[in-house]
Amino acid sequence: xxxxxxxxxxxxxxxxxxxxxxxxxxxxxxxxxxxxxxxxxxxxxxxxxxxxxxxxxxxxxxxxxxxxxxxxxxxxxxxxxxxxxxxxxxxxxxxxxxxxxxxxxxxxxxxxxxxxxxxxxxxxxxxxxxxxxxxxxxxxxxxxxxxxxxxxxxxxxxxxxxxxxxxxxxxxxxxxxxxxxxxxxxxxxxxxxxxxxxxxxxxxxxxxxxxxxxxxxxxxxxxxxxxxxxxxxxxxxxxxxxxxxxxxxxxxxxxxxxxxxxxxxxxxxxxxxxxxxxxxxxxxxxxxxxxxxxxxxxxxxxxxxxx
Amino acid sequence: xxxxxxxxxxxxxxxxxxxxxxxxxxxxxxxxxxxxxxxxxxxxxxxxxxxxxxxxxxxxxxxxxxxxxxxxxxxxxxxxxxxxxxxxxxxxxxxxxxxxxxxxxxxxxxxxxxxxxxxxxxxxxxxxxxxxxxxxxxxxxxxxxxxxxxxxxxxxxxxxxxxxxxxxxxxxxxxxxxxxxxxxxxxxxxxxxxxxxxxxxxxxxxxxxxxxxxxxxxxxxxxxxxxxxxx
Numbered sequence: 001x002x003x004x005x006x007x008x009x010x011x012x013x014x015x016x017x018x019x020x021x022x023x024x025x026x027x028x029x030x031x032x033x034x035x036x037x038x039x040x041x042x043x044x045x046x047x048x049x050x051x052x053x054x055x056x057x058x059x060x061x062x063x064x065x066x067x068x069x070x071x072x073x074x075x076x077x078x079x080x081x082x083x084x085x086x087x088x089x090x091x092x093x094x095x096x097x098x099x100x101x102x103x104x105x106x107x108x109x110x111x112x113x114x115x116x117x118x119x120x121x122x123x124x125x126x127x128x129x130x131x132x133x134x135x136x137x138x139x140x141x142x143x144x145x146x147x148x149x150x151x152x153x154x155x156x157x158x159x160x161x162x163x164x165x166x167x168x169x170x171x172x173x174x175x176x177x178x179x180x181x182x183x184x185x186x187x188x189x190x191x192x193x194x195x196x197x198x199x200x201x202x203x204x205x206x207x208x209x210x211x212x213x214x215x216x217x218x219x220x221x222x223x224x225x226x227x228x229x230x231x232x233x234x235x236x237x238x239x240x241x242x243x244x245x246x247x248x249x250x251x252x253x254x255x256x257x258x259x260x261x262x263x264x265x266x267x268x269x270x271x272x273x274x275x276x277x278x279x280x281x282x283x284x285x286x287x288x289x290x291x292x293x294x295x296x297x298x299x300x301x302x303x304x305x306x307x
Numbered sequence: 308x309x310x311x312x313x314x315x316x317x318x319x320x321x322x323x324x325x326x327x328x329x330x331x332x333x334x335x336x337x338x339x340x341x342x343x344x345x346x347x348x349x350x351x352x353x354x355x356x357x358x359x360x361x362x363x364x365x366x367x368x369x370x371x372x373x374x375x376x377x378x379x380x381x382x383x384x385x386x387x388x389x390x391x392x393x394x395x396x397x398x399x400x401x402x403x404x405x406x407x408x409x410x411x412x413x414x415x416x417x418x419x420x421x422x423x424x425x426x427x428x429x430x431x432x433x434x435x436x437x438x439x440x441x442x443x444x445x446x447x448x449x450x451x452x453x454x455x456x457x458x459x460x461x462x463x464x465x466x467x468x469x470x471x472x473x474x475x476x477x478x479x480x481x482x483x484x485x486x487x488x489x490x491x492x493x494x495x496x497x498x499x500x501x502x503x504x505x506x507x508x509x510x511x512x513x514x515x516x517x518x519x520x521x522x523x524x525x526x527x528x529x530x531x532x533x534x535x536x537x538x
Contacts, residue, residue: 049536049537052383052386052387053386053387053389054383054386054387054536054537054538055536055537055538056534056536074389074390074391074392075389076389077386077387077388077389078388078389079389080387080389082387084380084383084387085380086380088379088380088381088383088384089379089381090318090321090379090381091379092321092322092323093318093321097317097321100317101314101317101318101384102314102384102388104310104313104314104317105310105311105313105314105384105385105388105390106310106388107310146384150388
């Protein structure tokens with residue numbers, strides 16, 4: 001039970017006539033990095049806002065670190081760090097002063113935590129430069145630093161790498177991984193940069209139209225995205241024999257719907273067709289397939305956006 | 308709540324608008340002093356004569372203090388950090404009201420000090436003392452109206468409109484035929500009543516009215532803020 005950081009049961013949220021979240025059930029385990037994937041308007045940010053207490057669900061039960069009820073939830077949020085949408089910053093203050101406001105409101109006694117955290121995100125040398133003069137990437141880094149100030153047990157990041165250059169992306173990715181490794185921090189990241197997310201997350205949650213479509217581990221996702229020959233046959237038992245005896249391979253997987261995924265012969269699909277034909281196995285589908293995360297995402301939720 | 312209050316005071320002291328508004332109010336009220344001096348019997352009353360008109364400054368302060376926090380979403384940082392919404396609102400309200408008192412009453416102190424020296428007119432503290440409670444409570448109640456409006460109309464445009472309408476309605480009320488009655492029930496009118504030497508009831512009466520406004524405005528603000536989905 002203690003390993004569950006967040007549990008959502010039947011969470012529903014409506015904005016006027018728009019159903020933003022539709023009976024969302026989700027469990028996040030301690031120490032994992034979750035990639036939260038969905039189109040614009042899929043309900044990602046709404047869900048993150050519910051987690052962080054900015055909005056209230058209309059139905060359902062949310063628990064954080066095993067505690068539920070609005071009062072307890074708010075208390076547990078002290079263990080969370082978050083960056084929701086764009087960083088919320090005081091433009092007339094410096095990076096250090098922005099951090100100082102957060103330190104004061106969180107009641108962190110040690111001032112040195114500010115310099116340490118700013119160094120962590122590469123903003124330790126911004127001096128007296130006001131935040132209004134910061135680039136988008138610098139603002140993003142400061143937003144992340146503010147989320148990290150209390151060394152949270154659960155970090156919620158909404159589009160954290162927006163506006164970062166490629167080197168910045170790598171830095172933040174490494175930082176996220178390091179925080180996860182060093183502190184066992186549970187991290188939930190929503191991002192449109194799917195390949196970047198693929199390089200960072202250990203688990204993936206797909207959301208569309210306010211509903212959770214699928215939850216996959218990194219291995220499961222890779223398995224789904226792996227290049228393979230997808231074979232659909234009438235007689236699966238005979239097809240298995242053909243693959244073992246004629247094609248001399250056991251590198252295949254049988255899916256519950258009878259589809260066979262063959263990971264060999266990717267460059268020689270013709271031999272596979274011939275083997276089945278000679279063994280008089282009726283093949284109804286035969287194709288080389290496999291996705292990148294982006295392709296897999298599009299195949300799950302379709303193109304376009306809800307907005 | 309004390310940590311939130313510390314954060315709010317830190318923000319306020321690092322803002323540019325707070326000293327700018329203090330200065331603006333000092334200049335405005337000093338200009339108006341030339342007009343109010345002949346209408347009143349001493350410098351203290353003269354400093355309060357046009358105080359209700361200065362609430363335009365409070366409207367500006369309200370927008371800069373609250374609406375910016377909503378627009379920039381910096382207010383949300385307090386919520387996501389696990390602070391109770393009621394504590395967040397209380398800290399902001401206390402800081403706003405205190406700053407409002409400084410903006411509005413700092414010129415009165417300056418004018419009594421410097422003006423008294425220039426005009427060679429000293430005001431006996433015994434004249435001021437009975438009105439201190441009325442004045443402070445009246446200003447605090449007016450500040451709480453700002454707190455309440457800010458929770459009802461969060462966006463800059465909406466809040467400016469709501470603030471201006473409230474200000475104009477107040478000016479009209481205090482200049483209407485019913486001004487003698489309305490200036491007693493509207494906290495902003497208490498300063499005017501002091502200036503016009505129309506304090507007909509005990510200080511407790513006026514302070515009670517202001518306290519009533521503070522409680523009602525506070526409750527409305529609390530309900531609006533604690534139930535709001537913050538976007």
